[in-house]
Amino acid sequence: MNLCAILLLLAFTTPGWGKEPEAFPDLNLADGQALKEASRVLEEEVKLAARSQTYVLIDLATKIIHIKGRGMDLHQIPIISWASNSHDHLKGIHKLTMRPAVVRRKIEPGAATEQEPIAVDDMPVDYVLTFTPALTITVVPSASADSLLKGVVFLGKAWWRQTRSLAGTLFSDQSSKQGGQLQLTVSGDHAQSLAWSLVDGMAVVIRRASNP
Amino acid sequence: MGRIVLAAFAVILITVLVMNAPTTTSPTSGTSREVQQPRVEEKASLRMLQAKYKTLSKQLAQLMPNQPYILVDTARNRLYVKRQDEIVLDAIASTGSGTILDKPGEGNDQWIFDTPRGEFLVQSKITNPTWIKPDWAFVEEGLDLPKNSAERAEPGVLGDYALGFGKGYFIHGTLYTRLLGKNVTHGCIRLNDNDLKGVYKLARVGTPIMIF
Numbered sequence: 001m002n003l004c005a006i007l008l009l010l011a012f013t014t015p016g017w018g019k020e021p022e023a024f025p026d027l028n029l030a031d032g033q034a035l036k037e038a039s040r041v042l043e044e045e046v047k048l049a050a051r052s053q054t055y056v057l058i059d060l061a062t063k064i065i066h067i068k069g070r071g072m073d074l075h076q077i078p079i080i081s082w083a084s085n086s087h088d089h090l091k092g093i094h095k096l097t098m099r100p101a102v103v104r105r106k107i108e109p110g111a112a113t114e115q116e117p118i119a120v121d122d123m124p125v126d127y128v129l130t131f132t133p134a135l136t137i138t139v140v141p142s143a144s145a146d147s148l149l150k151g152v153v154f155l156g157k158a159w160w161r162q163t164r165s166l167a168g169t170l171f172s173d174q175s176s177k178q179g180g181q182l183q184l185t186v187s188g189d190h191a192q193s194l195a196w197s198l199v200d201g202m203a204v205v206i207r208r209a210s211n212p
Numbered sequence: 213m214g215r216i217v218l219a220a221f222a223v224i225l226i227t228v229l230v231m232n233a234p235t236t237t238s239p240t241s242g243t244s245r246e247v248q249q250p251r252v253e254e255k256a257s258l259r260m261l262q263a264k265y266k267t268l269s270k271q272l273a274q275l276m277p278n279q280p281y282i283l284v285d286t287a288r289n290r291l292y293v294k295r296q297d298e299i300v301l302d303a304i305a306s307t308g309s310g311t312i313l314d315k316p317g318e319g320n321d322q323w324i325f326d327t328p329r330g331e332f333l334v335q336s337k338i339t340n341p342t343w344i345k346p347d348w349a350f351v352e353e354g355l356d357l358p359k360n361s362a363e364r365a366e367p368g369v370l371g372d373y374a375l376g377f378g379k380g381y382f383i384h385g386t387l388y389t390r391l392l393g394k395n396v397t398h399g400c401i402r403l404n405d406n407d408l409k410g411v412y413k414l415a416r417v418g419t420p421i422m423i424f
Contacts, residue, residue: 071275071276072277104310109354117394
C-alpha cells in the first residue's frame, strides 16, 4: 500500500513522467487555427509514418525541414526564410518527381586509378523540386552565407527566375497547372544536404504558417 | 357601467402585465446568454481540437520504434544506434560512393553504387562472413565473370560480423579503416571492428535501420 502511494507520488512529481507526447512543442494550444493546421499535418504524418519509408516535413511555422521516419526526427535543416503563392496548394501529401541531379563519375573497368566518389559538396545549392499533386519548391541558398560573387550570381538567377515566372503567367496557362509554389531560402551547405537526403518519390508534407 | 369599464381595464392591464412578464423581469439575463453562448461553443470547439491534436500526437508516438534502431547518415558517413532520443552508439562509417559502372552487354544499364535510403530491417546476422563477389566486382576489375561460383567466395574481407538488410546490402567490417568517414563503398555500410561488434550486439533480426 505504502509502496503504491510512493510510486503514485513519484509519477505525479517526477518531471517527464506521464508526460503526453507533443508533436509540435511550439504549438499554442489556445490557438484554434494553429491547432487545426497541426492536426491536419499530423493526420497526413500518421499515414506516412505507418509505412516503412522516410519522408519530409517542411514546418513553415518553426522554419525547420525535418527528414523523418516512423514519426522520428532523423535530421533537421533550418530554413532562413520562405515565401509561397498560395496556402491551399500546400495541403496534402506531395510526392517528389525526381531528386536533384548530380554528376556521377563513371568507373572505367580495370583502370588503375579509382574514381572520385560523389559527396555532399557535389550536390547543387540552387534547384527546383517538382511534385505530384502539382507543387513546385524552389530551394535557393542565402546570399549572405556565401561570397560576394556567389551573391551576385544568386541575385542574377533570382531575377531570371522571376522574369521567367512572370512570362509564364502572362503567356501561358502553365502557372495554373503548376499548383502551389514555395520558395525556401537555406544556407548553401543545408541546400546541398537537403538535395543529398531526397530520393525519387519521397513524400513531403507541409505545416503552413500565416506569416513567413 | 363605470364598474364594468373599470373591471375590463383591470383585466386588460393584468393580461398585458402577465404577457410581458418574462421579458420585462429579466432583460439583462437574455442579453448575457446571447453573449456567453458563442464563448461556450468556442471553448468546446477548442477543447475538441486540443483532444484531436493530442490523440494524433499519441498515434504518431506509438508508431516510433520502442526498441533500439540504427540510424545512418550517408552525407556525413555516421552510423548511430539510438534508443528513442538517446544515442547508444556513435560510429564513423563508409557509405556508397555514388559512382556508376556500365553493365556489360546490357544496353544503357548501369550499376549505381549508392547506399539505399529509407527504412529497412536487419534481416540476417552473420559471424565470420565470406564475401560472395557479385558481378560488378569482376567487371570493375576488368575480369571475366567466373564460371564456377566457388571462385566468387572471398573470406576475411568483411570483418568478424555482417548484418544484412536486403538486396545484397550489409553492414560489415573493412580492411580499409583509413577510408572510414568517406563515401567509398558500393552501397554497403562499413565500420571498424569495435563499432561493428557493438552494433552486432545491440541489433537483432528485425531491428529497424533508417538511412538518409
